[in-house]
Amino acid sequence: MQKFSFELIKKDNKTKARAAIIHTPHGDIETPAFSVVGTKASVKGLDETDLKNAGSQVVLANTYHLYLRPGVDVIKKFGDLRNFMKWDGPMITDSGGYQVSYLWTKGEEVGQSVKITDKGAKFRSHIDGSIHEITPEKSMQIQKILGADIIMAFDQPIKLANSDRKNKEALRRTFDWEERSFKEHKKLKSDQALYGILHGGLNKKIRKNFLDYILTAGFDGIAFGDETIGADPNFTAKGMDTVSEFLPDDKPVHALGLGGGPEGIFVAVERGMDTFDNTGITRMARTGLLFTYPEDGGLSLNKFRIDINKSKFKDVKKPISKTCNCHTCNNYSSAYIHHLLVSGEPLGVRLTTIHNVYFINDLMREVRRSIINGHFNALKKHWLGERKY
Ligand SMILES: [Zn+2]
Numbered sequence: 001m002q003k004f005s006f007e008l009i010k011k012d013n014k015t016k017a018r019a020a021i022i023h024t025p026h027g028d029i030e031t032p033a034f035s036v037v038g039t040k041a042s043v044k045g046l047d048e049t050d051l052k053n054a055g056s057q058v059v060l061a062n063t064y065h066l067y068l069r070p071g072v073d074v075i076k077k078f079g080d081l082r083n084f085m086k087w088d089g090p091m092i093t094d095s096g097g098y099q100v101s102y103l104w105t106k107g108e109e110v111g112q113s114v115k116i117t118d119k120g121a122k123f124r125s126h127i128d129g130s131i132h133e134i135t136p137e138k139s140m141q142i143q144k145i146l147g148a149d150i151i152m153a154f155d156q157p158i159k160l161a162n163s164d165r166k167n168k169e170a171l172r173r174t175f176d177w178e179e180r181s182f183k184e185h186k187k188l189k190s191d192q193a194l195y196g197i198l199h200g201g202l203n204k205k206i207r208k209n210f211l212d213y214i215l216t217a218g219f220d221g222i223a224f225g226d227e228t229i230g231a232d233p234n235f236t237a238k239g240m241d242t243v244s245e246f247l248p249d250d251k252p253v254h255a256l257g258l259g260g261g262p263e264g265i266f267v268a269v270e271r272g273m274d275t276f277d278n279t280g281i282t283r284m285a286r287t288g289l290l291f292t293y294p295e296d297g298g299l300s301l302n303k304f305r306i307d308i309n310k311s312k313f314k315d316v317k318k319p320i321s322k323t324c325n326c327h328t329c330n331n332y333s334s335a336y337i338h339h340l341l342v343s344g345e346p347l348g349v350r351l352t353t354i355h356n357v358y359f360i361n362d363l364m365r366e367v368r369r370s371i372i373n374g375h376f377n378a379l380k381k382h383w384l385g386e387r388k389y
Contacts, residue, residue, distance in 0.1 A: 001025045002023050002024070002025060003023070003025065003191065004022075004023065004024050004025065004149065004150075004191070004192075004193040004220060005022075005023045006020060006021075006022055006023075006221070006250060006251060006252045007020055007021045007022075007023065008020045008249055008250070009021060009372065010371055010372045011249075011371075012270070012371050012374075012376045012377075013374070014376075014377060015270035015271075015376065015377075016244055016245070016247065016270060016271050016272035017032075017269045017270045017272070017367075017371050017376050018031075018032075018249075018272065018274070018371060019031065019032070019368045019371040019372050020252065020274055022090075022150075022252050022274065022275070024090040024149035024150065024193070025149055025191065026082065026088065026089055026090050026091070026149055027057070027088075027089045027090050028057075028090075029057045029058050029090055029275065030057065030365075030368060031252070031274040031275055031368065032265075032269045032273065032274055032275070032276075032364050032367050032368055032371075033057050033058065033274070033275050033361075033364050033368075034056075034265075034275070034276060034277070034278070034281075034360045034361055034364050035057075035058045035059065035060045035092055035254075035275055035276065035277040036051065036056045036058075036059055036060070036277075036281075036282065036357055037059075037060050037061075037062075037277050037278065037279045037282065038059045038060065038061050038085070038087075039061065039062040039065050039279065040061075040062065040065045040066065040069070041061055041066060041081060041084060041085040042085065043056075043059065043282060043353070043357070044282060044286065044349065044353065045286075045346070045349045045350040045353050046350065046353055046354065046357070047086070048085075048086050048087050048088070050327075050350070050354055051087070051357070052089075053327060053354075053358075054326060054327075054354050054357040054358040054361060055357075055358060055361035055362060055365065056089075056357060056361060057089060057090065057361075058089060058090040058091065058092060058275070059087055059089070059090075059091050059092070060091070060092040060093070060094065060277045061081060061085075061091065061092070061093050061094075061146065061148065062093070062094055062096070062099065063093050063094060063095055063096035063099075063134075063139060063142055063143055063146065064096035064099035064100060064134070065099070066081070066093075066142075066146060067096065067132075067134070067142050068125050068126075068127055068132070069127055070084075072142055072145045072146075075145055075146060075147075076145055079147070080145070080146060080147025081093075081146045081147055081148065082147060090149045090150070091147075091148035091149055091150070092148050092149070092150040092151070092152075092254070092275075092277070093143050093146050093148040093150075093151050093152065094152045094256070095139045095143065095151070095152040095153060095154040095155065095181070095197075096134050096139055096142070096154065097121075097139070097152070097153075097154045097155040097156060097157065097174075097177070097197070098155075098157050098256075098257075100113065100116075100121035100123050100134050101113070101116065101121060101155075101156045101157055101170075112124040112126075114131060116156060116173075118173060118176065119133075119135055120133050120134055120135030120136070120138065121133065121134055121135075121156070134154070135154070135180075136153070136154040136177040136178070136180035136181040136184060137180060137181075137184040139154035139181065140154070140181055140184040140185050140188060140190075140194075141184070141188065143192070144188050144190050144192065147192075148192065149192060149193060150192065150193045150195060150220075150221065150254070151185075151190075151192045151193070151194055151195070152194075152195050152197060152223055152256075153177070153178040153181035153182065153194060153195065153196050153197050153219070153223075154177045154178070154180075154181045155174040155177055155178060155197045155199065155225065156170045156173050156174050156177065157170070157174075157197075157199065157225060157226050157227070158170045158171055158174075158199060158201055158226055158227070159227060160201060160227050160228075167201070171199060171200070171206065174197070174199055175210075175213065178196055178197065178213075178214075178217075179217070181194065182194065182196070182217055182218075182219065193220035193221055194219055194220055194221075195219060195220060195221040195222060195223040195252075195254060196213070196214035196217065196219035196221075196222060196223070197223045197225040197256070198210050198211055198214060198222050198223065198224050198225060198243065199225055199226050200226070200242065200243075201226060201227070201228055201239070202228060202238055202239060202242060203242065204242040204243070207242040207243040208242075208243060208246060211243050211246055211247075215248060215251070219251075220251070220252075221251050221252040221253065221254060222247070222251055222252070222253045222254070223253075223254045223255075223256050224239075224240065224243075224253060224254065224255045224256065224273065225256045226239075228240075229255055229256070229257060229258050229259070229264075229268070230257070230259045230260070231259040231260055231264075231280070232259075232260065233260040233263040233264045233266075233267045233389050234389055236258070236259075236260055236264055236267050236268065236389075237267045237271070237389040240255075240267070240268065240271040240272075240273070241271065244271040244272050247271075247272040252274045252275065253272055253273050253274050253275075254273070254274065254275045254276065254277075255268045255273040255275070255276035255277075256276075256277065257277065257278060257279070258273070258276035258277070258278050259278055259280050261291065261303055261304050261305065262291075262298075262304045262363060262383055262384075263300060263303075263304075263384060263387070263389070265360075265363065265364070265367070266367075266380050266383065266384060266389075267389045269367055269371075269376075270376070270380070281356050281357065281360055282353050282356060282357065284305070284356060285349070285352040285353040285355065285356035285357075286349050286352065286353065287309075288307055288308040288309040288341045288352065289305050289306075289307055289308075290305055290306055290307075290308050290320050290321075290337075290352055290355055290356060290359075291304050291305050291321075291355070291356055291359040291360070292304055292305060292306055292320070292321050292323075293321055293323040293324065293359075294382060294383055295322070295323045296321045296322060296323055299385070300384060300385070300387055304383075306320070308320065308334060308337050308338050308341060308352065309338065309341055309342060310338075313334045313335060313337075313338040314335055314338050314339070315335050316333060316334035316335050316338075317333045317334075317335065318333065318334055319332065319333060319334060320334055320337060320355055321355075321359070324355065324358065324359060324362070325358070325362070326354055326355050326358035326359070326362075327351075327354050327358075328351040328352070328354050328355040328358075329355060332351060337351060337352060366379060367379065
């Protein structure tokens with residue numbers, strides 16, 4: 001079984017964009033790449049065949065959710081998460097730090113935070129109200145059982161809306177928790193790749209210190225974290241600019257929860273990100289927000305997407321995108337997809353999710369090709385025009 005390693009293939013000569021291969025025990029990830037999110041060991045509506053056909057190379061699952069249900073004892077019986085959900089490619093798990101720190105975040109199916117101390121985070125399960133505690137050590141133990149190729153250190157993300165005092169405390173704690181995660185990971189003799197999560201908001205000095213710590217400690221990769229990467233590409237650019245120039249050539253970098261659609265992707269790739277995950281791509285698909293290529297009229301102004309629920313699609317014979325080569329666009333009309341979604345038919349969600357996942361994977365393949373062939377900037381211009389971030 002091959003060991004985890006990072007192989008740099010080509011660097012863009014004007015930006016930090018790079019094409020690489022992340023070798024993992026369960027296959028290679030050709031980067032830049034999107035990791036589709038299967039929070040509860042499922043990418044809602046899609047099975048392994050759908051994911052492979054949509055070009056997915058890697059799946060990210062959530063430690064917090066899987067720890068509560070089905071629970072680690074069930075996963076253990078199957079060997080690991082991969083066998084449980086029947087996905088034979090590379091996997092990533094996050095540490096649960098985000099969920100247990102921000103359980104009150106609206107719109108997420110999570111419980112209630114009880115208390116965060118230096119030891120760990122106590123919380124109430126959103127399923128049955130029972131009280132649990134996840135510590136850095138426990139997060140590593142759970143992630144070892146889940147068995148993903150890439151795992152994350154346990155952290156307490158800062159929240160920009162919080163007071164400086166509160167964020168200072170979270171940052172201090174995160175340093176400590178990541179160090180404990182690293183120690184526990186060594187103790188468990190796990191061959192999983194452990195990424196240190198890089199915090200610091202928009203503060204250049206803190207980001208740099210954190211990066212230095214991650215590199216000195218010897219983490220296998222870097223995960224760019226906290227709220228500075230989200231739906232607003234301008235804000236993402238600011239966050240990543242704090243540290244982009246210092247990112248090393250020999251470690252993979254993952255952007256945690258990168259939003260902003262194609263614009264966010266270009267922003268992140270040209271600042272040195274190799275992989276990223278985002279729940280919005282599949283969530284948008286479920287609500288009928290579907291990505292389109294520049295050739296279909298997708299541009300910054302409409303965020304490269306259409307709302308298929310709109311009545312103007314009710315009799316359109318053309319597919320969602322004439323450029324897209326996904327199962328949905330190759331077989332179905334916009335009118336049929338519109339009908340399925342407005343009628344609440346489960347097939348609609350499956351077909352729209354296939355489209356959005358294929359679209360992002362296809363864009364990432366195109367981005368990778370452009371870096372290798374030396375025309376990344378031309379591709380960026382084709383998508384974003386003269387827009388600068
Ligand atoms: Zn499509």
